[in-house]
Amino acid sequence: MATGNSRHNTKxxxxxxxxxKYVQLVYDTWTPRPHFIVIQYKPQxxxxxxxxxxxxxxxxxxxxxxxxxxNEAILSFHRGKWYQQYTxxxxxxxxxxxxxxxxxxxxxxxxxxxxxxxxxxRTFDEAMTKWYTAKEQDGIKYxxxxxxxxxxxxxxxxxxRLSILDANSREFKLVWTYPAPRIGVKALNPRTTTLAxxxxxxxxxxxxxxxxxxxxxxxxxxxxxxxxxxxCGQSGTTVTCRQDQxxxxxxxxxxxxxxxxxxxxxxxxxxxxxxxxxRQKWLNEFRRVDHFVRT
Numbered sequence: 001m002a003t004g005n006s007r008h009n010t011k012x013x014x015x016x017x018x019x020x021k022y023v024q025l026v027y028d029t030w031t032p033r034p035h036f037i038v039i040q041y042k043p044q045x046x047x048x049x050x051x052x053x054x055x056x057x058x059x060x061x062x063x064x065x066x067x068x069x070x071n072e073a074i075l076s077f078h079r080g081k082w083y084q085q086y087t088x089x090x091x092x093x094x095x096x097x098x099x100x101x102x103x104x105x106x107x108x109x110x111x112x113x114x115x116x117x118x119x120x121x122r123t124f125d126e127a128m129t130k131w132y133t134a135k136e137q138d139g140i141k142y143x144x145x146x147x148x149x150x151x152x153x154x155x156x157x158x159x160x161r162l163s164i165l166d167a168n169s170r171e172f173k174l175v176w177t178y179p180a181p182r183i184g185v186k187a188l189n190p191r192t193t194t195l196a197x198x199x200x201x202x203x204x205x206x207x208x209x210x211x212x213x214x215x216x217x218x219x220x221x222x223x224x225x226x227x228x229x230x231x232c233g234q235s236g237t238t239v240t241c242r243q244d245q246x247x248x249x250x251x252x253x254x255x256x257x258x259x260x261x262x263x264x265x266x267x268x269x270x271x272x273x274x275x276x277x278x279r280q281k282w283l284n285e286f287r288r289v290d291h292f293v294r295t
Contacts, residue, residue, distance in 0.1 A: 012039075013108050016062045022054035023047075025062055025094065027109055031117045032127035033135075034101035034294075036062075036094040043089040049196075051090075056195040056237040059094060064233030068100040075229040076264075076295040077199070079206055082224035094231075095295050102128060136292060143291040146267035147283060155272045156217040165205050165212075172201050175256065176247040176278060179285040181270030182228075182262040184244050190258060193239045195229055198261060202227040206263065213273065226264035226295045251277050253285075264295055 015036050016025040028035040038055050040047065047055070055075075063070050076093040077083075102125065109124045119134070121127035162174040162183065171193050177184040185202065187193050206225060213220035230240040239260040246256045265273075267286070274282055 011111075015108075016058060016065075018058040019054045022051045023058055025058055027105060028093075029109055029113055030115065032105075032113075032121070032124055032131045034096050034098045034105075034128075036096065038092040038094065040090060045088055045090060047090045052199065053196060053237075055092060056231075059231050060233055060236040062094075062233075063231065066100075067233060069096040070232045070234075072097045073231050074261075074295055075195070075231045077203075077227040077229075078225075079203075079227060080210065080224040081222045082226065093295065095228075098128075098132075136290065139291040139293065142267050143286060143289075146271060147287055149268055149271075151268075151271055151279065153276060155276075157213045157220065157273050158275055160209065160212045160216070160273065161275075165208055169201060171197060174205065175259075176274060176282070177259075177262060178245050178247060178253065178282050179289045180291070181265045181267045181286070183265065184246055184256070184259045185261045185263070186256060186258050187239055187241060187260045190239050190241050190260060193260070195231070195237050195239060198229055198239050199227065202229075202261065202263060217272075220269065224266060226293075227261070228264055228295050229261040230259075247278050247281070251281065253281070264293060267291070 011029075012024075013027040013029055014024060015027055018024040020041055023038050023040055025036050025038055028037050038058065040051060059073075059075055063073055074095040076095055078093070105128075106124045112118055112122055112124070112127065117131065118127045119130040121130055162176070166172060166174045171188055173186045173188060175184040175186055185198065187198075206223060206227065210220065210223035213223065230242050232240045241258050241260055243255055243257045244259040244262070246254055246259070248254045271279060271283065
């Protein structure tokens with residue numbers, strides 16, 4: 001069986017067997033990063049509602065059994081041009097803290113992969129170090145390229161308001177975040193909101209955004225992004241709230257403790273989509289950080 005990120009058949013390193021009717025959790029042996037991959041027992045191009053629900057249950061169970069990952073775990077679904085780059089099979093990513101993952105992966109992943117992501121490393125420790133160094137350099141490069149681009153005072157897509165996209169929702173509200181290029185999702189009733197509902201909302205938002213943005217600017221066609229859901233063992237299949245930095249409706253800088261996930265975007269596309277009164281404020285905050293996408 002091929003792993004979620006593999007071009008070739010490789011031996012799976014199982015982290016949690018899950019439900020044999022639906023999905024399991026495996027180590028990302030293709031890329032030496034702190035990701036587990038959710039894959040189907042019967043690989044297909046898409047996942048059924050039952051398989052998605054089994055995914056939420058699997059993640060909750062795994063995190064309860066492995067609390068060392070719990071506080072920073074993110075369930076990530078790649079979409080658009082950022083999805084299925086190495087495989088045509090459905091998969092999702094469980095992104096966890098680096099150090100505890102490394103402690104387990106160096107034991108479980110015993111055979112080095114012979115692909116460019118491993119950069120000729122002989123051990124997982126060496127491979128992850130090389131991978132992180134390269135991705136940190138990429139993050140700085142993407143940040144600097146974004147800052148150097150000239151963006152007009154009024155872009156083709158800035159009139160696509162978040163308030164239009166989430167207008168029909170009684171559970172969620174979209175917010176612009178900083179300094180990372182992310183659209184945050186705020187829960188209006190987090191205690192009763194499920195991961196399934198959050199995923200469905202984010203998927204619909206991405207689809208509607210692709211349509212609205214693509215009509216105005218063809219560069220937004222096949223809109224690439226990560227749908228990122230905060231998860232933890234105690235929450236089970238309900239959403240998890242974490243604090244994030246957000247822009248207020250008046251354009252001020254603030255924090256919000258009810259953020260339950262976000263849509264990770266391309267840096268330059270985020271700058272173009274931002275309302276004109278927020279764009280320079282975001283660029284000022286963005287230039288102060290070392291940009292790194294962990295999902």
